[in-house]
């Protein structure tokens with residue numbers, strides 16, 4: 001396809017897109033970054049193979065195909081574990097373990113790309129975007145540019161773009177998996193292929209826009225808080241932290257692929273980090289929340305197993321819920337009153353928390369965090385912020401993750417988990 005900047009741009013601006021979440025190029029960057037973070041071992045051996053870059057990258061882009069072609073239900077489903085685990089079981093039943101030969105390896109790479117996309121969207125939306133809503137003016141303006149588009153262009157500007165991906169789609173396998181996952185909703189295969197092609201157009205367009213000074217200025221003016229923090233490893237939900245979450249998720253996913261998974265370490269990543277100091281005391285802002293990225297999709301009915309108490313054992317009232325919906329990974333514990341200053345807390349995930357496959361940790365999982373200031377370091381000279389609050393306010397954000405947006409229920413055919421995605 002001849003790709004000239006102007007028609008490309010016009011086409012991409014016509015594409016319907018999810019109002020939130022990462023853009024395509026950012027998703028690809030996250031998978032490529034997560035791949036470099038993997039510890040030596042079988043997952044690194046597989047995903048770092050140069051011949052698997054194309055399946056990994058295309059799998060990473062794949063879930064948004066339905067937004068591009070207008071088949072939101074099928075695209076949406078591929079973001080989530082019920083569909084992705086169906087694909088995993090299809091790989092297990094079609095090939096021999098450890099699924100590292102030829103065709104099997106391509107499917108594993110594509111699946112791990114899809115898993116990266118789903119985890120990244122959840123992580124970004126529940127952490128980074130929640131803060132952006134409080135501190136970026138762009139959210140107050142209708143339809144100027146949503147954060148997914150703006151952040152994709154701004155972030156590509158900062159990292160210098162990504163290599164243009166080569167299209168690759170395992171059409172027959174995906175058709176089989178859709179038939180298993182959504183038996184009552186036939187897949188429009190041509191639509192899926194068209195949607196996938198449009199995602200490649202979107203990546204090419206963002207690459208063009210990312211060097212357009214005027215566009216960068218406009219987006220920066222809308223999202224100044226975000227612009228300064230995309231490359232900040234200390235900002236929860238930034239692409240760097242998304243890559244770390246994806247890496248940890250992949251390691252857990254590998255064990256599930258090999259049939260050796262347990263759920264002994266149910267939490268892939270906690271924000272604030274276990275053992276950290278200086279947690280914001282505020283209940284009214286995102287910084288006061290505790291975020292868990294579960295290593296497997298977890299059942300909402302078992303989230304009462306997540307509790308927080310002081311180090312002395314006094315229970316703290318928190319509202320614990322998925323950021324999106326049942327069987328997803330991102331869970332927020334929202335304090336109902338401010339945390340006490342100068343206090344150590346213990347978060348416990350009880351042994352009854354249950355994943356999509358019915359696995360539970362054999363023993364409770366615990367982690368500490370504290371509102372005390374970090375112990376002084378000899379050379380530290382930065383002033384310690386009293387409660388870690390960011391400037392500005394968004395106390396009204398306590399209405400829940402969907403505040404200001406319309407929840408939409410999506411039923412995944414026979415799998416029937418209810419997943420809440422926010423859309424304009």
Ligand SMILES: [Zn+2]
Nearest residue numbers: 021063064121
């Ligand atoms: Zn997406």
